[in-house]
Amino acid sequence: xxxxxxxxxxxxxxxxxxxxxxxxxxxxxxxxxxxxxxxxxxxxxxxxxxxxxxxxxxxxxxxxxxxxxxxxxxxxxxxxxxxxxxxxxxxxxxxxxxxxxxxxxxxxxxxxxxxxxxxxxxxxxxxxxxxxxxxxxxxxxxxxxxxxxxxxxxxxxxxxxxxxxxxxxxxxxxxxxxxxxxxxxxxxxxxxxxxxxxxxxxxxxxxxxxxxxxxxxxxxxxxxxxxxxxxxxxxxxxxxxxxxxxxxxxxxxxxxxxxxxxxxxxxxxxxxxxxxxxxxxxxxxxxxxxxxxxxxxxxxxxxxxxxxxxxxxxxxxxxxxxxxxxxxxxxxxxxxxxxxxxxxxxxxxxxxxxxxxxxxxxxxxxxxxxxxxxxxxxxxxxxxxxxxxxxxxxxxxxxxxxxxxxxxxxxxxxxxxxxxxxxxxxxxxxxxxxxxxxxxxxxxxxxxxxxxxxxxxxxxxxxxxxxxxxxxxxxxxxxxxxxxxxxxxxxxxxxxxxxxxxxxxxxxxxxxxxxxxxxxxxxxxxxxxxxxxxxxxxxxxxxxxxxxxxxxxxxxxxxxxxxxxxxxxxxxxxxxxxxxxxxxxxxxxxxxxxxxxxxxxxxxxxxxxxxxxxxxxxxxxxxx
Amino acid sequence: xxxxxxxxxxxxxxxxxxxxxxxxxxxxxxxxxxxxxxxxxxxxxxxxxxxxxxxxxxxxxxxxxxxxxxxxxxxxxxxxxxxxxxxxxxxxxxxxxxxxxxxxxxxxxxxxxxxxxxxxxxxxxxxxxxxxxxxxxxxxxxxxxxxxxxxxxxxxxxxxxxxxxxxxxxxxxxxxxxxxxxxxxxxxxxxxxxxxxxxxxxxxxxxxxxxxxxxxxxxxxxxxxxxxxxxxxxxxxxxxxxxxxxxxxxxxxxxxxxxxxxxxxxxxxxxxxxxxxxxxxxxxxxxxxxxxxxxxxxxxxxxxxxxxxxxxxxxxxxxxxxxxxxxxxxxxxxxxxxxxxxxxxxxxxxxxxxxxxxxxxxxxxxxxxxx
Numbered sequence: 001x002x003x004x005x006x007x008x009x010x011x012x013x014x015x016x017x018x019x020x021x022x023x024x025x026x027x028x029x030x031x032x033x034x035x036x037x038x039x040x041x042x043x044x045x046x047x048x049x050x051x052x053x054x055x056x057x058x059x060x061x062x063x064x065x066x067x068x069x070x071x072x073x074x075x076x077x078x079x080x081x082x083x084x085x086x087x088x089x090x091x092x093x094x095x096x097x098x099x100x101x102x103x104x105x106x107x108x109x110x111x112x113x114x115x116x117x118x119x120x121x122x123x124x125x126x127x128x129x130x131x132x133x134x135x136x137x138x139x140x141x142x143x144x145x146x147x148x149x150x151x152x153x154x155x156x157x158x159x160x161x162x163x164x165x166x167x168x169x170x171x172x173x174x175x176x177x178x179x180x181x182x183x184x185x186x187x188x189x190x191x192x193x194x195x196x197x198x199x200x201x202x203x204x205x206x207x208x209x210x211x212x213x214x215x216x217x218x219x220x221x222x223x224x225x226x227x228x229x230x231x232x233x234x235x236x237x238x239x240x241x242x243x244x245x246x247x248x249x250x251x252x253x254x255x256x257x258x259x260x261x262x263x264x265x266x267x268x269x270x271x272x273x274x275x276x277x278x279x280x281x282x283x284x285x286x287x288x289x290x291x292x293x294x295x296x297x298x299x300x301x302x303x304x305x306x307x308x309x310x311x312x313x314x315x316x317x318x319x320x321x322x323x324x325x326x327x328x329x330x331x332x333x334x335x336x337x338x339x340x341x342x343x344x345x346x347x348x349x350x351x352x353x354x355x356x357x358x359x360x361x362x363x364x365x366x367x368x369x370x371x372x373x374x375x376x377x378x379x380x381x382x383x384x385x386x387x388x389x390x391x392x393x394x395x396x397x398x399x400x401x402x403x404x405x406x407x408x409x410x411x412x413x414x415x416x417x418x419x420x421x422x423x424x425x426x427x428x429x430x431x432x433x434x435x436x437x438x439x440x441x442x443x444x445x446x447x448x449x450x451x452x453x454x455x456x457x458x459x460x461x462x463x464x465x466x467x468x469x470x471x472x473x474x475x476x477x478x479x480x481x482x483x484x485x486x487x488x489x490x491x492x493x494x495x496x497x498x499x500x501x502x503x504x505x506x507x508x509x510x511x512x513x514x515x516x517x518x519x520x521x522x523x524x525x526x527x528x529x530x531x532x533x534x535x536x537x538x539x540x541x542x543x544x545x546x547x548x549x550x551x552x553x554x555x556x557x558x559x560x561x562x563x564x565x566x567x568x569x570x571x572x573x574x575x576x577x578x579x580x581x582x583x584x585x586x587x588x589x590x591x592x593x594x595x596x597x598x599x600x601x602x603x604x605x606x607x608x609x610x611x612x613x614x615x616x617x618x619x620x621x622x623x624x
Numbered sequence: 625x626x627x628x629x630x631x632x633x634x635x636x637x638x639x640x641x642x643x644x645x646x647x648x649x650x651x652x653x654x655x656x657x658x659x660x661x662x663x664x665x666x667x668x669x670x671x672x673x674x675x676x677x678x679x680x681x682x683x684x685x686x687x688x689x690x691x692x693x694x695x696x697x698x699x700x701x702x703x704x705x706x707x708x709x710x711x712x713x714x715x716x717x718x719x720x721x722x723x724x725x726x727x728x729x730x731x732x733x734x735x736x737x738x739x740x741x742x743x744x745x746x747x748x749x750x751x752x753x754x755x756x757x758x759x760x761x762x763x764x765x766x767x768x769x770x771x772x773x774x775x776x777x778x779x780x781x782x783x784x785x786x787x788x789x790x791x792x793x794x795x796x797x798x799x800x801x802x803x804x805x806x807x808x809x810x811x812x813x814x815x816x817x818x819x820x821x822x823x824x825x826x827x828x829x830x831x832x833x834x835x836x837x838x839x840x841x842x843x844x845x846x847x848x849x850x851x852x853x854x855x856x857x858x859x860x861x862x863x864x865x866x867x868x869x870x871x872x873x874x875x876x877x878x879x880x881x882x883x884x885x886x887x888x889x890x891x892x893x894x895x896x897x898x899x900x901x902x903x904x905x906x907x908x909x910x911x912x913x914x915x916x917x918x919x920x921x922x923x924x925x926x927x928x929x930x931x932x933x934x935x936x937x938x939x940x941x942x943x944x945x946x947x948x949x950x951x952x953x954x955x956x957x958x959x960x961x962x963x964x965x966x967x968x969x970x971x972x973x974x975x976x977x978x979x980x981x982x983x984x985x986x987x988x989x990x991x992x993x994x995x
Binding site for chain 2: 005
């Protein structure tokens with residue numbers, strides 16, 4: 001029975017396949033002539049025309065990224081008789097590096113043998129001339145014009161603008177093939193990556209007639225590509241340059257933000273690198289040097305460097321105490337040099353031995369009195385502390401328009417449970433009150449948080465890109481950046497108290513003493529000094545020299561100006577600085593100076609400093 | 625099994641590892657086919673070695689699974705069948721709830737790799753039908769036919785919903801073949817076939833719009849030469865211009881000049897037909913016939929109903945692939961995502977096909993050992 005069924009099934013299958021064969025006979029024998037004709041007529045193809053990439057400018061129209069014409073050497077493997085010999089002979093005419101050859105071999109495997117594969121990018125004039133003379137010796141090798149990305153400012157904007165580089169195998173799965181036909185490069189980091197969609201443009205195509213080898217005979221129709229949109233950043237190159245200069249090569253980062261709208265005016269991460277190296281695939285040796293360099297030039301410290309904020313959190317914590325009704329500005333605390341949690345014996349220290357005596361909130365900010373904030377944090381409790389600080393953007397990315405931003409750490413019960421599977425201890429609340437313990441913030445987070453404070457509690461996500469523009473200019477479109485929510489500060493008197501404390505840091509007996517000298521606007525600021533290691537011996541107290549401390553400390557300074565109507569906020573971090581005020585403070589001041597020069601040079605809508613403002617000399621006289 | 629006690633003791637070990645378990649005729653046929661597939665892929669991909677290497681890696685994985693399955697006895701497989709069937713159907717539901725994929729929700733991400741649970745059904749479906757029928761009185765009556773119909777309809781319906789009409793056809797076909805081989809009376813087959821034909825208008829009603837478009841385009845491809853008709857027209861030009869003897873290896877102009885879309889995957893057989901002509905087409909179809917015939921021969925030799933039905937159904941469903949893909953390339957059937965077995969590039973089908981042949985190997989071994 002089964003045998004018969006199986007045979008019947010087999011017969012049916014053979015019958016079905018005979019039907020299939022009949023169809024192929026019909027196509028391949030009966031209609032062969034017609035389809036041969038049609039296959040010969042199949043000579044019209046589309047040839048993709050890649051779009052020009054949008055240009056990137058700073059706020060004053062200085063070019064940060066543009067495209068320049070260049071020439072590359074391309075090889076069609078199929079048209080070359082002996083590839084090895086040809087490459088060897090070519091090397092004598094146009095020098096080919098090992099990296100060129102490696103890249104070529106990689107591409108050779110990924111492409112069809114009748115596709116044209118780039119062998120050497122960016123030929124110089126000498127090389128083009130020499131190849132032109134020898135071209136007859138190399139059938140299948142051609143010099144092809146193309147456009148190459150260029151970053152005229154070099155390492156000044158490597159961490160902001162980023163760079164493009166060659167599309168790799170992984171990108172192919174994510175990019176729309178129709179949009180990237182003929183395109184060789186894609187935004188890899190920074191603005192180039194974040195605004196890829198705007199910068200890229202729309203490809204066009206030529207309708208061309210080809211011969212049987214696929215060679216173009218003539219162009220039938222031309223549909224030009226639409227270049228990508230140009231991008232204007234809010235960054236000001238002069239402020240950016242001043243910020244880099246202020247670091248003098250010391251590793252660190254600084255971010256300047258206009259608190260009124262979230263526009264980033266400067267963002268530096270020191271050290272930097274030359275993004276032009278990456279465009280056509282960096283050489284292996286140069287890349288190894290960059291990745292293994294001890295001070296990590298490839299890391300954008302402004303958004304990826306996570307550091308303990310130290311005392312810089314104190315003004316915000318103080319604001320929390322006022323907003324929650326736990327403190328009034330005039331409430332005082334006695335600083336004796338040591339603080340104890342009731343019933344516990346561990347001492348939490350003040351920075352000054354013996355303490356600073358009785359202080360109110362403003363004085364506590366001015367002199368960075370730990371005891372005041374130990375006590376405040378304990379009264380607030382960790383849950384309210386992390387809720388309030390979280391509302392200023394800590395513990396999550398600020399949403400700046402760059403790729404790869406880290407969120408840092410906002411200490412909370414939940415965070416500790418997730419990472420250590422342990423309950424929260426009151427001692428951890430105490431040290432969280434002075435920005436130590438589990439805290440981790442990026443320079444842009446700190447800048448963003450104080451921009452929110454400076455703007456009286458109304459937060460804007462930091463933004464680098466300000467507007468786009470149609471290719472060739474015109475059609476400028478501002479990128480909107482609405483506030484993130486209603487104000488976080490309910491009473492202006494609360495803001496005033498914090499501002500007063502932060503101004504006293506500069507003009508009183510605080511850590512920023514002298515930073516306001518000669519500056520026409522009032523500055524409000526706060527320093528922070530975080531220890532990189534915990535103190536395990538007495539060495540800290542016996543070796544208080546600057547070099548020793550710099551190796552142990554990270555120095556922060558954050559400030560805004562003019563204090564009454566803040567227009568710029570700067571947070572600066574030095575990875576190795578002895579004290580926040582004396583080491584990071586001057587960096588902030590230099591950035592303010594550059595900003596001030598810009599206000600005089602180009603008023604930019606905002607009212608320039610009026611003549612009623614005190615001249616530098618009188619300002620100095622007013623300062624203590 | 626006579627053991628060779630000669631000096632070449634490694635040979636004995638080799639035989640113990642592979643010999644009695646594997647059917648060398650079937651394996652040889654599959655390997656030749658895989659070779660043809662790699663050569664065609666080399667040409668269709670324009671000498672792109674990473675495609676060829678990727679496909680060769682899939683073949684190695686498939687052959688490894690084939691060998692693994694050939695180590696499991698048919699009785700063992702039979703005992704696991706209901707669980708395998710239920711498990712793979714459950715995964716289909718999972719994929720609907722949280723699957724991911726381009727356009728169609730077919731893929732399940734396993735972290736290391738993504739796979740389509742519907743591929744599993746290509747094997748577990750005939751296994752389940754064979755398992756259900758092996759303890760019944762054959763030929764089956766209406767009640768058993770109805771139960772089998774339900775077993776087929778549920779997963780096939782889920783797959784068709786994904787929507788993946790090609791795989792749904794293959795899965796339903798595999799189950800139906802097991803039912804056919806169980807000796808279901810011809811008049812009943814005729815009656816059900818008639819009812820199915822009558823239901824075609826109803827099926828049209830339930831089809832997705834893009835599926836309807838494909839049928840419409842098939843009937844008149846010239847009406848839509850830029851959209852759906854493009855595949856069919858270009859594929860027919862490739863096949864027809866190949867003629868009796870073909871244009872020669874690596875000389876097909878249709879794929880070279882990028883006129884033929886999907887020329888390494890679903891439409892690779894058009895490249896083959898263009899380059900090797902009618903003679904090549906007949907040769908490769910004979911190879912498929914040989915493989916299917918060998919499967920049915922193994923089925924006929926098998927001792928128990930489960931093995932017979934399963935081996936026969938797997939062999940016959942191989943035919944569905946060839947017929948649907950070959951028909952699609954020749955503009956005879958609508959464009960559905962069914963690959964030409966072991967010739968089309970990519971997907972998980974090469975792996976699941978070879979795994980299925982592992983079942984034939986173990987069935988072959990079970991009667992070889994006892995016989």
